[in-house]
Amino acid sequence: MKHPEHHFFSMTPETLTDWCLERGLPKFRAKQILEWVYLMGVVDPMQMSNLSNQDRQTLHNEMAFLSGPTVAHQLATDGTQKLLIEWSDGATDAREAGVDHESRLPILGQEMPYSDTTRQTECVMIPAPDSDRRTACISSQVGCPVGCKFCATGIGGLDGNLSAGRIVEQIWRLNQLEGVGRISNVVFMGMGEPLANFRPVVDAVRTIAAPWGMGIGARKITISTVGMHKAIEKLADELELPVTLALSLHAPNDTLRRELIPWAEFTSIIDLKAACKKWFNKTGREITLEYILLGGVNDQSQHAIELAKVCKDLRANVNLIRYNEVKGLSFARPSTDDVHRFQYLLREAGVNCHIRASRGRDIAAACGQLRHEHASA
Numbered sequence: 568m569k570h571p572e573h574h575f576f577s578m579t580p581e582t583l584t585d586w587c588l589e590r591g592l593p594k595f596r597a598k599q600i601l602e603w604v605y606l607m608g609v610v611d612p613m614q615m616s617n618l619s620n621q622d623r624q625t626l627h628n629e630m631a632f633l634s635g636p637t638v639a640h641q642l643a644t645d646g647t648q649k650l651l652i653e654w655s656d657g658a659t660d661a662r663e664a665g666v667d668h669e670s671r672l673p674i675l676g677q678e679m680p681y682s683d684t685t686r687q688t689e690c691v692m693i694p695a696p697d698s699d700r701r702t703a704c705i706s707s708q709v710g711c712p713v714g715c716k717f718c719a720t721g722i723g724g725l726d727g728n729l730s731a732g733r734i735v736e737q738i739w740r741l742n743q744l745e746g747v748g749r750i751s752n753v754v755f756m757g758m759g760e761p762l763a764n765f766r767p768v769v770d771a772v773r774t775i776a777a778p779w780g781m782g783i784g785a786r787k788i789t790i791s792t793v794g795m796h797k798a799i800e801k802l803a804d805e806l807e808l809p810v811t812l813a814l815s816l817h818a819p820n821d822t823l824r825r826e827l828i829p830w831a832e833f834t835s836i837i838d839l840k841a842a843c844k845k846w847f848n849k850t851g852r853e854i855t856l857e858y859i860l861l862g863g864v865n866d867q868s869q870h871a872i873e874l875a876k877v878c879k880d881l882r883a884n885v886n887l888i889r890y891n892e893v894k895g896l897s898f899a900r901p902s903t904d905d906v907h908r909f910q911y912l913l914r915e916a917g918v919n920c921h922i923r924a925s926r927g928r929d930i931a932a933a934c935g936q937l938r939h940e941h942a943s944a
């Protein structure tokens with residue numbers, strides 16, 4: 568069976584209206600369909616009761632809603648839930664996935680064709696204790712091209728990018744989990760480097776924030792990047808929404824950072840700080856610096872002192888993240904004493920600093936643990 572060419576979650580009210588008119592559906596159908604999907608959670612056209620039978624059949628035949636099955640669903644002891652989604656015709660070929668493979672640098676703004684291969688990605692719903700906050704941690708790529716030495720996602724490299732629709736679809740699926748309630752926050756901290764899939768990520772953010780779409784306020788959306796300074800500057804210029812920018816720093820100096828993050832070879836902390844300052848001046852939004860503490864590697868007192876100097880003239884807050892173990896990697900989770908000492912030194916230097924709780928570790932859903940799988944032949 569041929570997969571429909573058009574994917575609902577990639578559509579805007581304007582493009583959906585055009586799609587309806589081209590097929591003889593009345594103009595107001597677009598608004599009705601958007602309400603069925605985003606407000607009522609219905610993606611089966613045959614259940615859209617205020618549409619005519621003929622219009623339901625047209626939707627059924629010519630519009631894709633869900634792009635493939637959920638092949639695994641895991642529940643952690645802390646209430647975190649993880650989905651493994653299979654995307655058929657949903658990822659780009661790795662050779663065209665927005666990366667210059669000579670330099671390994673991303674190519675911004677490149678249009679990428681889809682391949683016929685089947686790929687899988689994970690996304691996570693993280694509930695907050697004693698709160699209605701429900702955070703969707705979503706993926707923007709199949710795998711990751713960055714290859715951070717401590718991260719499970721990059722072990723298999725990059726298989727391709729996800730379209731804007733497939734990014735949004737992850738949130739819709741997480742919204743449907745029984746007993747979860749509505750997703751209130753979104754973080755682009757799943758699989759992939761969001762700014763290496765620039766245009767689909769920006770388009771997805773607009774749909775997530777739109778009143779006609781997911782209706783999640785822009786201030787509750789976080790885009791996490793490993794640090795591509797030109798892409799950060801481009802995002803500041805193009806994205807008019809006040810989202811939060813999170814920079815995955817993970818080291819206080821370029822030498823150590825380049826040992827841990829291969830793509831850090833192509834930038835510097837000075838360049839990143841300049842891009843972050845531009846972001847703040849443009850948006851008025853503070854930067855979040857993400858810092859994974861690796862036992863005996865980047866968690867010593869001298870590292871905290873260096874990091875405080877990085878933060879000195881930057882409007883930023885620091886999230887400290889205990890390393891979450893990945894099978895096959897030699898890094899260790901730091902001791903509680905080392906983590907608290909690191910935080911103490913930063914706070915003594917005047918840095919706004921918090922320790923982020925690890926959620927979903929028992930189902931490998933915590934930061935740095937998501938993997939991509941190839942479907943069985």
